Amino acid sequence: MQIKPLLKITLVFTLCVILMGAYTRLSDAGLGCPDWPGCYGMLKVPSQAHELNQVQQAFPEHTVEADKAWLEMIHRYIAGTLGLLVLLILAISLKTNDAPKKLPMFIAALIIFQAALGMWTVTMKLMPIIVMAHLLGGFALFSLLLLLYLRSKPLxxxxxxxxxxxxxxxxxxxxxxxxxxxxxxxxxxxxxxxxxxxxxxxxxxxxxxxxxxxxxxxxxxxxxxxxxxxxxxxxxxxxxxxxxxxxxxxxxxxxxxxxxxxxxxxxxxxxxxxxxxxxxxxxxxxxxxxxxxxxxxxxxxxxxxxxxxxxxxxxxxxxxxxxxxxx
Structure with a gap:
Protein backbone atom coordinates (compact mmCIF):
# COMPACT_ATOMS: atom_id res chain seq x y z
CA MET A 1 0.00 0.00 0.00
CA GLN A 2 1.27 3.48 -0.91
CA ILE A 3 1.97 5.65 2.12
CA LYS A 4 1.15 9.05 0.55
CA PRO A 5 -2.58 8.36 -0.06
CA LEU A 6 -2.78 6.85 3.43
CA LEU A 7 -1.21 9.96 4.93
CA LYS A 8 -3.76 12.15 3.15
CA ILE A 9 -6.61 10.08 4.59
CA THR A 10 -5.01 10.19 8.04
CA LEU A 11 -4.65 13.98 7.89
CA VAL A 12 -8.37 14.27 7.10
CA PHE A 13 -9.20 11.94 10.00
CA THR A 14 -6.99 13.99 12.33
CA LEU A 15 -8.84 17.18 11.41
CA CYS A 16 -12.14 15.37 11.99
CA VAL A 17 -10.96 14.28 15.44
CA ILE A 18 -9.93 17.86 16.29
CA LEU A 19 -13.28 19.24 15.13
CA MET A 20 -15.29 16.50 16.82
CA GLY A 21 -13.32 16.98 20.03
CA ALA A 22 -14.10 20.70 19.94
CA TYR A 23 -17.77 20.01 19.20
CA THR A 24 -17.95 17.55 22.08
CA ARG A 25 -16.21 19.92 24.50
CA LEU A 26 -18.27 22.95 23.49
CA SER A 27 -21.49 20.94 23.74
CA ASP A 28 -20.59 20.15 27.38
CA ALA A 29 -20.51 16.47 26.44
CA GLY A 30 -16.98 15.73 27.66
CA LEU A 31 -18.40 13.66 30.50
CA GLY A 32 -21.26 12.24 28.47
CA CYS A 33 -19.76 8.85 29.28
CA PRO A 34 -18.35 8.68 32.84
CA ASP A 35 -15.97 5.82 32.04
CA TRP A 36 -13.40 4.94 29.36
CA PRO A 37 -13.01 3.52 26.71
CA GLY A 38 -16.64 2.40 26.61
CA CYS A 39 -19.79 4.16 27.73
CA TYR A 40 -21.29 2.97 31.02
CA GLY A 41 -19.32 -0.25 30.55
CA MET A 42 -20.59 -0.84 26.99
CA LEU A 43 -19.19 -0.29 23.50
CA LYS A 44 -22.16 1.89 22.56
CA VAL A 45 -24.50 4.23 24.37
CA PRO A 46 -26.97 2.16 26.44
CA SER A 47 -30.54 2.58 25.24
CA GLN A 48 -32.44 -0.67 25.81
CA ALA A 49 -34.36 -1.20 29.04
CA HIS A 50 -32.07 -4.00 30.27
CA GLU A 51 -29.00 -1.87 29.45
CA LEU A 52 -30.38 1.09 31.38
CA ASN A 53 -31.08 -1.21 34.34
CA GLN A 54 -27.44 -2.31 34.28
CA VAL A 55 -26.36 1.33 34.20
CA GLN A 56 -28.56 2.18 37.17
CA GLN A 57 -26.93 -0.58 39.19
CA ALA A 58 -23.32 0.11 38.10
CA PHE A 59 -23.54 3.94 37.95
CA PRO A 60 -26.31 4.92 40.39
CA GLU A 61 -25.06 8.52 40.62
CA HIS A 62 -25.37 9.08 36.84
CA THR A 63 -28.26 9.55 34.43
CA VAL A 64 -27.72 8.59 30.79
CA GLU A 65 -27.95 11.64 28.53
CA ALA A 66 -28.02 9.92 25.16
CA ASP A 67 -27.25 13.02 23.05
CA LYS A 68 -24.11 13.88 25.02
CA ALA A 69 -23.05 10.26 25.34
CA TRP A 70 -23.28 9.69 21.59
CA LEU A 71 -21.17 12.78 20.90
CA GLU A 72 -18.47 11.43 23.18
CA MET A 73 -18.63 7.94 21.70
CA ILE A 74 -18.54 9.16 18.08
CA HIS A 75 -15.44 11.16 19.01
CA ARG A 76 -13.90 7.98 20.46
CA TYR A 77 -14.82 5.90 17.40
CA ILE A 78 -13.15 8.40 15.04
CA ALA A 79 -10.13 8.71 17.34
CA GLY A 80 -9.83 4.92 17.50
CA THR A 81 -9.89 4.72 13.70
CA LEU A 82 -7.20 7.40 13.58
CA GLY A 83 -5.08 5.33 15.95
CA LEU A 84 -5.33 2.31 13.64
CA LEU A 85 -4.37 4.45 10.63
CA VAL A 86 -1.30 5.76 12.47
CA LEU A 87 -0.22 2.23 13.37
CA LEU A 88 -0.70 1.17 9.74
CA ILE A 89 1.51 4.09 8.63
CA LEU A 90 4.16 2.91 11.10
CA ALA A 91 4.00 -0.66 9.79
CA ILE A 92 4.34 0.46 6.15
CA SER A 93 7.20 2.82 7.03
CA LEU A 94 9.12 0.08 8.82
CA LYS A 95 8.72 -2.24 5.83
CA THR A 96 9.71 0.37 3.22
CA ASN A 97 13.45 0.74 2.84
CA ASP A 98 13.65 4.43 1.94
CA ALA A 99 10.80 5.60 4.22
CA PRO A 100 11.46 7.62 7.43
CA LYS A 101 11.49 5.46 10.56
CA LYS A 102 11.94 7.73 13.57
CA LEU A 103 9.12 10.17 12.75
CA PRO A 104 6.43 7.46 12.27
CA MET A 105 7.58 5.84 15.53
CA PHE A 106 7.26 9.16 17.35
CA ILE A 107 3.82 9.76 15.83
CA ALA A 108 2.70 6.29 16.96
CA ALA A 109 3.97 7.00 20.49
CA LEU A 110 2.11 10.32 20.44
CA ILE A 111 -1.19 8.69 19.43
CA ILE A 112 -0.83 6.25 22.34
CA PHE A 113 -0.17 9.14 24.72
CA GLN A 114 -3.19 10.92 23.22
CA ALA A 115 -5.33 7.91 24.09
CA ALA A 116 -4.05 8.10 27.67
CA LEU A 117 -4.88 11.82 27.79
CA GLY A 118 -8.35 11.00 26.50
CA MET A 119 -8.80 8.55 29.35
CA TRP A 120 -7.46 11.01 31.94
CA THR A 121 -9.78 13.71 30.58
CA VAL A 122 -12.69 11.53 31.70
CA THR A 123 -11.23 10.00 34.87
CA MET A 124 -9.94 13.37 36.09
CA LYS A 125 -13.31 14.99 35.33
CA LEU A 126 -12.16 17.54 32.72
CA MET A 127 -9.20 18.88 34.67
CA PRO A 128 -8.15 21.89 32.54
CA ILE A 129 -4.45 21.02 32.29
CA ILE A 130 -5.37 17.56 30.96
CA VAL A 131 -8.02 18.87 28.56
CA MET A 132 -5.56 21.43 27.19
CA ALA A 133 -2.80 18.84 26.84
CA HIS A 134 -5.22 16.58 24.94
CA LEU A 135 -6.08 19.46 22.59
CA LEU A 136 -2.41 20.29 21.99
CA GLY A 137 -1.65 16.63 21.34
CA GLY A 138 -4.17 16.66 18.51
CA PHE A 139 -2.56 19.75 16.98
CA ALA A 140 0.91 18.21 17.35
CA LEU A 141 -0.27 15.01 15.67
CA PHE A 142 -1.76 17.01 12.79
CA SER A 143 1.52 18.90 12.27
CA LEU A 144 3.76 15.83 12.46
CA LEU A 145 1.61 13.93 9.97
CA LEU A 146 1.99 16.82 7.53
CA LEU A 147 5.77 16.76 8.06
CA LEU A 148 5.80 13.04 7.32
CA TYR A 149 3.74 13.63 4.19
CA LEU A 150 6.12 16.39 3.02
CA ARG A 151 9.08 14.11 3.59
CA SER A 152 7.44 11.40 1.48
CA LYS A 153 6.75 13.92 -1.31
CA PRO A 154 9.88 16.00 -1.99
CA LEU A 155 9.18 19.73 -2.13
Missing part, protein backbone atom coordinates in the same frame (compact mmCIF):
# COMPACT_ATOMS: atom_id res chain seq x y z
CA UNK A 156 10.74 21.42 -5.14
CA UNK A 157 11.58 25.12 -4.78
CA UNK A 158 13.26 26.36 -7.99
CA UNK A 159 16.60 27.99 -7.24
CA UNK A 160 16.11 27.57 -3.51
CA UNK A 161 14.26 30.95 -3.38
CA UNK A 162 16.99 32.73 -1.43
CA UNK A 163 15.02 36.00 -0.93
CA UNK A 164 12.25 34.09 0.85
CA UNK A 165 14.72 32.07 2.92
CA UNK A 166 15.83 35.30 4.61
CA UNK A 167 12.45 35.19 6.38
CA UNK A 168 13.04 31.69 7.77
CA UNK A 169 13.99 32.98 11.23
CA UNK A 170 10.89 35.19 11.46
CA UNK A 171 8.73 32.28 10.24
CA UNK A 172 10.12 30.09 13.04
CA UNK A 173 9.36 32.78 15.64
CA UNK A 174 5.88 33.17 14.14
CA UNK A 175 5.06 29.50 14.54
CA UNK A 176 6.22 29.71 18.17
CA UNK A 177 3.91 32.68 18.77
CA UNK A 178 1.02 30.83 17.11
CA UNK A 179 1.64 27.82 19.35
CA UNK A 180 1.49 30.05 22.44
CA UNK A 181 -1.78 31.51 21.18
CA UNK A 182 -3.20 28.03 20.62
CA UNK A 183 -2.18 27.13 24.19
CA UNK A 184 -3.98 30.27 25.42
CA UNK A 185 -7.03 29.28 23.38
CA UNK A 186 -7.00 25.79 24.86
CA UNK A 187 -6.67 27.22 28.37
CA UNK A 188 -9.55 29.63 27.69
CA UNK A 189 -11.79 26.82 26.48
CA UNK A 190 -10.89 24.29 29.18
CA UNK A 191 -11.57 26.88 31.90
CA UNK A 192 -14.88 27.96 30.33
CA UNK A 193 -13.61 31.52 29.96
CA UNK A 194 -14.73 32.12 26.37
CA UNK A 195 -17.58 34.40 27.46
CA UNK A 196 -15.84 36.05 30.41
CA UNK A 197 -15.71 39.24 28.33
CA UNK A 198 -18.54 40.13 25.97
CA UNK A 199 -17.43 43.56 24.72
CA UNK A 200 -14.69 44.73 22.37
CA UNK A 201 -11.79 45.35 22.15
CA UNK A 202 -10.93 43.92 25.58
CA UNK A 203 -13.40 43.60 28.46
CA UNK A 204 -16.24 45.45 30.12
CA UNK A 205 -15.85 47.40 33.34
CA UNK A 206 -12.63 48.16 35.20
CA UNK A 207 -10.97 44.98 33.98
CA UNK A 208 -7.37 46.18 34.46
CA UNK A 209 -7.73 46.32 38.26
CA UNK A 210 -9.32 42.88 38.36
CA UNK A 211 -6.56 40.97 36.58
CA UNK A 212 -5.48 37.88 38.52
CA UNK A 213 -2.61 36.15 36.72
CA UNK A 214 -1.59 33.83 39.58
CA UNK A 215 -5.03 32.24 39.78
CA UNK A 216 -5.65 32.35 36.06
CA UNK A 217 -2.55 30.45 35.03
CA UNK A 218 -2.05 28.05 37.91
CA UNK A 219 -1.87 24.61 36.27
CA UNK A 220 -3.50 22.89 39.25
CA UNK A 221 -6.74 24.16 40.72
CA UNK A 222 -7.26 22.00 43.76
CA UNK A 223 -9.46 18.96 44.26
CA UNK A 224 -12.99 19.06 42.90
CA UNK A 225 -15.66 16.46 42.22
CA UNK A 226 -15.69 17.74 38.63
CA UNK A 227 -14.13 20.57 36.64
CA UNK A 228 -17.06 20.70 34.25
CA UNK A 229 -18.20 24.31 33.65
CA UNK A 230 -15.02 25.55 35.37
CA UNK A 231 -13.98 26.19 38.97
CA UNK A 232 -12.19 29.54 38.66
CA UNK A 233 -13.75 32.80 39.80
CA UNK A 234 -14.68 35.59 37.39
CA UNK A 235 -11.46 37.59 37.76
CA UNK A 236 -9.33 34.57 36.85
CA UNK A 237 -11.48 33.69 33.84
CA UNK A 238 -11.49 37.30 32.71
CA UNK A 239 -7.69 37.39 32.95
CA UNK A 240 -7.41 34.28 30.77
CA UNK A 241 -9.79 35.76 28.23
CA UNK A 242 -7.97 39.11 28.07
CA UNK A 243 -4.62 37.31 27.68
CA UNK A 244 -6.06 35.35 24.76
CA UNK A 245 -7.27 38.56 23.10
CA UNK A 246 -3.91 40.30 23.52
CA UNK A 247 -2.24 37.18 22.14
CA UNK A 248 -4.62 37.26 19.17
CA UNK A 249 -3.60 40.84 18.33
CA UNK A 250 0.12 40.00 18.49
CA UNK A 251 -0.31 36.76 16.52
CA UNK A 252 -2.43 38.43 13.84
CA UNK A 253 0.11 41.22 13.33
CA UNK A 254 3.04 38.81 13.05
CA UNK A 255 1.36 36.34 10.69
CA UNK A 256 0.01 39.04 8.39
CA UNK A 257 3.47 40.65 8.28
CA UNK A 258 5.04 37.29 7.40
CA UNK A 259 2.43 36.66 4.70
CA UNK A 260 2.91 40.17 3.26
CA UNK A 261 6.70 39.83 3.11
CA UNK A 262 6.56 36.37 1.52
CA UNK A 263 4.03 37.48 -1.10
CA UNK A 264 6.30 40.35 -2.12
CA UNK A 265 9.71 38.65 -1.88
CA UNK A 266 9.24 34.96 -2.68
CA UNK A 267 10.07 33.86 -6.22
CA UNK A 268 8.47 30.48 -5.75
CA UNK A 269 4.78 30.22 -6.67
CA UNK A 270 4.42 27.50 -4.05
CA UNK A 271 5.61 29.77 -1.24
CA UNK A 272 3.57 32.75 -2.47
CA UNK A 273 0.42 30.62 -2.61
CA UNK A 274 1.08 29.39 0.92
CA UNK A 275 1.53 33.01 2.05
CA UNK A 276 -1.79 34.02 0.47
CA UNK A 277 -3.47 31.08 2.20
CA UNK A 278 -1.91 32.15 5.50
CA UNK A 279 -3.25 35.70 5.08
CA UNK A 280 -6.75 34.47 4.24
CA UNK A 281 -6.82 32.06 7.17
CA UNK A 282 -5.67 34.79 9.58
CA UNK A 283 -8.45 37.13 8.44
CA UNK A 284 -11.07 34.37 8.67
CA UNK A 285 -9.80 33.39 12.12
CA UNK A 286 -10.09 36.99 13.36
CA UNK A 287 -13.65 37.22 12.00
CA UNK A 288 -14.56 33.94 13.71
CA UNK A 289 -13.05 35.13 17.00
CA UNK A 290 -14.97 38.41 16.92
CA UNK A 291 -18.15 36.54 15.93
CA UNK A 292 -17.77 34.27 18.97
CA UNK A 293 -17.86 37.34 21.21
CA UNK A 294 -20.59 39.30 19.43
CA UNK A 295 -22.87 36.27 18.94
CA UNK A 296 -22.09 34.73 22.37
CA UNK A 297 -20.23 31.60 21.27
CA UNK A 298 -22.52 29.89 18.73
CA UNK A 299 -21.50 26.25 18.46
CA UNK A 300 -20.75 26.19 14.73
CA UNK A 301 -18.56 29.29 14.83
CA UNK A 302 -16.75 28.14 17.98
CA UNK A 303 -15.92 24.77 16.38
CA UNK A 304 -14.80 26.52 13.18
CA UNK A 305 -12.48 28.72 15.28
CA UNK A 306 -10.77 25.54 16.55
CA UNK A 307 -10.51 24.19 13.01
CA UNK A 308 -9.14 27.51 11.78
CA UNK A 309 -6.35 27.36 14.37
CA UNK A 310 -5.43 23.86 13.19
CA UNK A 311 -5.29 24.93 9.53
CA UNK A 312 -3.25 28.03 10.43
CA UNK A 313 -0.73 25.83 12.23
CA UNK A 314 -0.55 23.44 9.30
CA UNK A 315 0.05 26.31 6.86
CA UNK A 316 2.86 27.69 9.02
CA UNK A 317 4.40 24.23 9.33
CA UNK A 318 4.44 24.00 5.54
CA UNK A 319 5.96 27.49 5.16
CA UNK A 320 8.67 26.74 7.71
CA UNK A 321 9.43 23.42 6.04
CA UNK A 322 9.74 25.15 2.67
CA UNK A 323 11.98 27.93 4.02
CA UNK A 324 14.25 25.79 6.19
CA UNK A 325 14.75 22.70 4.04
CA UNK A 326 18.03 22.37 2.18
CA UNK A 327 17.91 23.77 -1.34
Missing amino acids: RIPGGDLPARKLAGFAAISIGVLLLQIILGGWTSSNYAALACTTLPFCEGNWVDNLSFAKAFSPFQGEHASFEYGVLDYSARMTIHVAHRVGAIITTAMLLYLAFKLIHTAKSTTIRNAAWLLAVLVVVQVILGISNIVLHLPLGIAVSHNGGAALLLLTLVFINYALWRKA
